[in-house]
Amino acid sequence: MSDWKPRLIASDMDGTLLRWDDTVSDATVAELERWRADGVPVVLATGRPPRWMYRIRDVLGSGTAVCCNGAVIMDLERFEIVHEELLQADVLRSVTDGLRRRQPDTWFAVEYGLEFRHEPIYKPRWDVDAPGVAEATLDELVAQPVAKLLARHEELPRDEFVALVEDVVAGRATVTHSSTDALAEISAAGVTKASGLARVAASHGLGPEDVVVFGDMPNDIAAFEWVRAAGGRAVAMAHAHPDLLAVATDVTGTNEDDGVASFLASL
Template sequence: MSDWRPRLIASDMDGTLLSSDDTVSAATVAEIDRWRDGGVPFVLATGRPPRWMHRIRKVLGAGTAVCCNGAVLLDLETFEITHEEPVHPDVLRSVTDELRRRQPGTWFAVEYGLEFRHEPIYKPRWDVDAPGVAEATLEEMVGQPVAKLLARHEDLPRDEFVALVEEVIGEQATVTCSSTDALAEISGIGVTKASGLAAVADRHGVGPEDVVVFGDMPNDIAAFEWARNAGGRAVAMAHAHPDLLAVATDVTVGNDEDGVAAFLASL
């Protein structure tokens, strides 16, 4: 594969494209621009919601962001949501009722496009006072479709809690994790970064065999397998979660060492 070159580049943000200080280095921006100037689209694939994409929009200027682990496609140039795959209220009620019964210390929050709602006892880690962020009761939150349901536990270990959520949900929805905390991210059935990237790649007339995907956490596994199984490249950061390293085709240096740019330059 020494002469292999991608026709589409996709990257996770936190722990991958972004440095530890939440910025993108000048070297990484220059490398991305070099590929885009050559006609290769660059796509973000992140667990972040659209409301967290304003700063990266200023850096990249245009392109598509696959947000909320594949549930939302965002046009960065116009900042318009072009597609959503929501979780419906009947699933939300079933899941939250059973999780609360099994683990009463589970607290919930939801992403609605550009807004975020959380139970009063839920402790958001970021943008607590930002526009679009507000408290709500669980009944209010599960009364309409959402892009993503978040379940958090303050005491259980991360992997134990995520395994419990997966057991409770079964085939009702898709569960993943991109945090070091006990935080499970719940999307609609079959909704993953892979499904979102497949939709974007199709718009560009590109198949997974011509895609390179970068990531560092378990919520990147579906996208890695989508590219790898077709002959594309799935590139893990050096510090990536062991489950992701197990399905990677390649490993690059860490995000603070411009791992994305380093690998792209090697091609």
Template sequence: MSDWKPRLIASDMDGTLLRSDDTVGEATVAEVARWRAEGVPFVLATGRPPRWMHRIRDVLGTGTAVCCNGAVLLDLEPMQILHEEPLRPEALRDITDALRERQPTMWFAVEYGWEFRHEPVYRPRWDVNVPGVAVATLEEMTAAPAAKLLARSESMTPDAFVELIEEVVGARATVTHSSTDALAEISAPGVTKATGLATVAARHGVGPEDVVVFGDMPNDIAAFEWVRDGGGRAVAMAHAHPDLLAVATDVTGGNDEDGVGAFLASL
């Protein structure tokens, strides 16, 4: 594949495109601009909600972002939501009831895209005392469709917690994780970064064989498999989770070494 070139570039943000200080390296910014000048779209594929995309918009300016692990498609330039695949209220209630019965000491929060609600005992690691974030009861949180349900444990190990969530949820929803904490991310059935990217790629007339995707955590696995199985390039960061490295076609440098930019420069 030495002469292979992508027709669409997709990248995760945290731990991948972004350095540890939450910036994008100059070399990577230059590479993205170079490929865009050749007509190659650059698409973000992230677990972040739309309300966390303002700073990256200042860097990239335009483009489409696959947010909330595939549940939301966002047009960065006007900051407009193009499409949503939310968890319905009945599903939210069914899942949270089953999880709370199995493990009473887990706590919930929900992403609505522009808003975030969490139970009083749920301890957010970010978004403290900012607009759009508020405490709510579980009944209130599950009364409206949500882009993503979050379940957190302060007592279980991350791997054991995610395994428990997957066991209880089953086929009722899609479970993934992208944190070193005991935090599970739950989306509507079948919704992943892969489904979001496939939708965006189709709008550009591009198939997985012409996509390169970058990532570092298990919530990137579905996108990696979609691209890899279709003949494209699935590029893991050097520090990536072992489960993601296992499905990668390539490995690049770490996020603090501008691994995304370096790989793009090699094509």
């Protein structure tokens, strides 16, 4: 692969493109601009919802973002949602009912459009008082299709809780996680960062063999496996979760060390 070059660059945000203070270094921005000037699209692939994309739009200016772990595709320049794969209300009701029966202290929130709704007892970690954030009953949360269902437990270990959620969901939806907390992220069946990136790549006439993906957490595994199987590059950050490192084709520096920019410059 010594002469391989990507025709599309895809990067996770938190722990990957962004430093721990939620900023992107000037060196990384310059490296991405160098590739974009050569006609290579830069795509963000993140668990973040659309409402968290304003600041990165100010940094990158344009491009495409695959949000909510593949459920939402955004045009950053216009700040518009151009495609959604939603978790339907009947599945929402069934999953939340099943989880509440198995673990009564499970609390829920949902992302849809630019809105975030959570049960009163659910404790959001960010944007508590931001526009679009509001409390709702569980019946209200499951009344309409959503991009992502969040299930949180304040006491169980993360891996134990995620395994419980996967057992209850039983293939009716996609379960992943990208947090150090006991927080499971649930999307419609078959929806992953890989499915979102495949749609974006196809819109440019490209396949997984043309793509380099950067990431650091288990919600990047599907995208890594998608490009790796076809001969693309799946690049894990040095501090990445062990499960992601196991499916990477390459490892780069940490997000604090501009690992994304360093790897791209090496190509």
